[in-house]
Amino acid sequence: MAATRVLVLNSGSSSLKYQLIDMESGDRLAAGLVERIGEETSRLKHTPLTGGGEARDTEGPIADHSTALKAVAAELSRDGLGLDSPELAAIGHRVVHGGKHFTQPTVIDDAVLKEVERLIPVAPLHNPANLIGIRTATALRPDLPQVAVFDTAFHTTMPESASRYAIDVKTADEHRIRRYGFHGTSHAYVSRRTAELLGKEPEEVNVIVLHLGNGASASAVRGGVCVDTSMGLTPLEGLVMGTRSGDVDPAVIFHLMRVGNMSADEIDVLLNKKSGLVGLCGENDMREIRRRIDEGDEEARLAFDIYVHRLKKYIGAYYAVLGRVDALAFTAGVGENAAPVREAAVAGLEELGLAVDAELNSVRSDEPRIISPEYARVAVAVVPTDEELEIARQTYALVHDSADRND
Numbered sequence: 041m042a043a044t045r046v047l048v049l050n051s052g053s054s055s056l057k058y059q060l061i062d063m064e065s066g067d068r069l070a071a072g073l074v075e076r077i078g079e080e081t082s083r084l085k086h087t088p089l090t091g092g093g094e095a096r097d098t099e100g101p102i103a104d105h106s107t108a109l110k111a112v113a114a115e116l117s118r119d120g121l122g123l124d125s126p127e128l129a130a131i132g133h134r135v136v137h138g139g140k141h142f143t144q145p146t147v148i149d150d151a152v153l154k155e156v157e158r159l160i161p162v163a164p165l166h167n168p169a170n171l172i173g174i175r176t177a178t179a180l181r182p183d184l185p186q187v188a189v190f191d192t193a194f195h196t197t198m199p200e201s202a203s204r205y206a207i208d209v210k211t212a213d214e215h216r217i218r219r220y221g222f223h224g225t226s227h228a229y230v231s232r233r234t235a236e237l238l239g240k241e242p243e244e245v246n247v248i249v250l251h252l253g254n255g256a257s258a259s260a261v262r263g264g265v266c267v268d269t270s271m272g273l274t275p276l277e278g279l280v281m282g283t284r285s286g287d288v289d290p291a292v293i294f295h296l297m298r299v300g301n302m303s304a305d306e307i308d309v310l311l312n313k314k315s316g317l318v319g320l321c322g323e324n325d326m327r328e329i330r331r332r333i334d335e336g337d338e339e340a341r342l343a344f345d346i347y348v349h350r351l352k353k354y355i356g357a358y359y360a361v362l363g364r365v366d367a368l369a370f371t372a373g374v375g376e377n378a379a380p381v382r383e384a385a386v387a388g389l390e391e392l393g394l395a396v397d398a399e400l401n402s403v404r405s406d407e408p409r410i411i412s413p414e415y416a417r418v419a420v421a422v423v424p425t426d427e428e429l430e431i432a433r434q435t436y437a438l439v440h441d442s443a444d445r446n447d
């Protein structure tokens with residue numbers, strides 16, 4: 041039996057998203073999500089997509105990512121799609137931080153594991169979860185290629201003028217301090233899909249991509265190549281996020297140490313987990329923030345305005361970096377669903393050729409679509425991201441090509 045299926049694991053700090061895809065037919069066989077890992081109220085939502093099985097939603101504590109993956113494996117087995125299947129060709133893992141070294145999808149061996157482990161201090165919310173996913177999957181199927189697809193890979197093309205911080209070169213080099221950028225799989229996929237939507241080749245277009253999920257980042261993509269992105273050494277820099285501050289004056293940190301008597305670890309937690317939208321109004325879900333704004337809640341209004349103000353600054357910055365912009369693409373949970381964010385981010389930018397058509401902006405759809413009016417010089421688009429599909433493609437291409445070479 042030909043092995044044509046890829047299982048993709050996207051481990052976040054407290055979640056595990058997965059998809060099983062047949063790469064020859066293009067069929068998605070199953071998809072799901074484990075949420076709130078480590079809490080009492082964990083939840084596993086599993087959806088078989090072919091074969092007619094029922095979607096299942098299970099609540100109950102799931103202590104860690106390893107337990108989560110074993111529960112997912114059990115759900116897949118119930119649909120006859122277990123990890124023991126001979127049709128499985130590989131398991132593809134999202135790995136958030138790949139440092140400077142990994143520019144391509146990579147078959148995981150001990151050396152790769154070691155490097156991903158070494159990078160934990162610069163991706164403390166993500167790399168540990170990614171490692172557990174890899175180790176658990178390897179234990180379940182030691183014979184299968186496990187492939188890492190790195191969030192940082194797409195950004196390795198950034199010129200040094202964008203990737204270097206203006207700090208002492210010796211210190212920066214010694215500690216490998218530079219801007220790496222994240223969400224690269226999404227920025228790559230969305231910028232390509234945006235070119236397709238315009239009926240052009242990726243080489244022909246300049247795109248600003250706004251990936252607005254729980255984590256959020258912007259990128260400037262010139263002719264298919266990333267030239268700048270808003271996240272830096274870690275996924276903390278740049279836009280206002282669900283729980284992360286994004287850009288702050290670095291002096292805030294030593295001020296809090298000296299005057300606020302906070303430790304480095306406490307400030308780390310403050311900026312990564314208690315800031316952003318949650319820090320501003322106690323809520324990180326954009327739906328809930330909009331609901332509160334509609335009820336006249338001033339705190340929610342200000343949180344929204346700060347979020348949008350930062351977005352606007354990055355749109356302007358990347359417009360200037362690119363010189364000519366063909367499209368501005370919104371993606372991920374907020375970008376795909378929150379019409380008010382899109383409207384507010386582009387408001388007042390008509391002189392830059394940017395505008396949103398209210399009617400087109402209000403359409404709900406899973407399809408990529410243009411929401412700018414006919415006359416606008418720059419296409420504003422909503423382009424749903426699909427990190428799992430992109431990881432599956434890169435994983436399959438890698439194992440398939442090497443299998444071809446061995447034939």
Ligand SMILES: Nc1ncnc2c1ncn2[C@@H]1O[C@H](COP(=O)(O)OP(=O)(O)O)[C@@H](O)[C@H]1O
Pocket residue numbers: 052252253254255282324325326327372373374377378
């Ligand atoms: N219908 C919606 N309207 C506004 N915001 C939404 C909607 N659906 C999801 N979101 C936002 O998307 C966020 C999650 O985005 P997602 O890309 O799934 O995040 P991640 O992959 O980083 O966990 C939620 O926190 C929520 O704010």
Ligand SMILES: CC(=O)OP(=O)(O)O
Pocket residue numbers: 052136166191222223253254255256275
């Ligand atoms: C890198 C990053 O911020 O990822 P996520 O949005 O999944 O937290």
Ligand SMILES: [Mg+2]
Pocket residue numbers: 253254372
């Ligand atoms: Mg995401």
